[in-house]
Every structure is written in C-alpha cells, then in structure tokens.
Amino acid sequence: MKKFLFLGLLLGIFMFNACKDDDTTTEPDYHAHIHSPAANSTYAVGDTVAIEVDFEDHNGGTVHHINVRIFNKSTGTEIYNQPTEPHVHSPASYTFEGTEVLDGVTPGTYTLEAKVWGHDDGVSEEVSSIDFTVN
Secondary structure: OHHHHHHHHHHHHHHHHHOOOOOOOOOOOEEEEEEEOOOOOEEOOOOEEEEEEEEEEOOOOEEEEEEEEEEEOOOOOEEEEEOOOOEEEEEOEEEEEEEEEOOOOOOEEEEEEEEEEOOOOOOOOEEEEEEEEEO
C-alpha cells in the first residue's frame, strides 16, 4: 500500500512540474540589413534606385512591422515611405523590395532608413540607415 501511495505522490509531482508554464520569454533581436542601395553610392536625377532590405529577428521570432523611407538629409523632405501597411507578420525574416525614380528631387545627400519593430509600436525597435548622393 505504501508503494502505491509513494508512486501516486511521485506521479503527482511529475504532472505538476510538467504542466508548469515556461518562464523564459525571448526578446526579439531585430535587424534591418540594407542591401540596396549601397552606402555612399551616387545617382543622377532621373535614375531609378533599387531598394532591397532584409528584416529579421536573430532569435527566430516573428517580424511584425517594417518601414522603409528615403528623405533629404539636409531638408528632411521625404521622397519615399513604404509599405503603406507596415504590419507584415512574417516568421523570422521578411525581404522588402521596391524602386524609386529620382524625378523632381533636389540634388544632395539622401538617407534610406529601414525600421523594424515588434507587435506594439516601439517594442524592440531597431533602425538602420545608409546615405547616398543624388547629383
């Protein structure tokens, strides 16, 4: 009889521990890798800029929101802001591709800024940027 009580106690302890919630929560380790345009590249007014950015969570989590924008570094004038719906909800990584024709832009230095963040605004936000020149 004692063996059955002891076995029941061990089984109860095992079941209690097995159903316990996992206390570890992995924070996202977001990164935006800008492949195109190349940093410090030069374009002429009227050229087309190819845009390619890989967004990822190095911890393997979900990429929830992204944004890519191009603006004049000295005036802040924005010439590109995509995607229109930033919520992409992609497992582990997301590749954004686009183009922008540099018609009607003022020559100068421009910044491409790529931003990735979690489910809620500002959560684990990471911003990468490169500069390029328009002549």
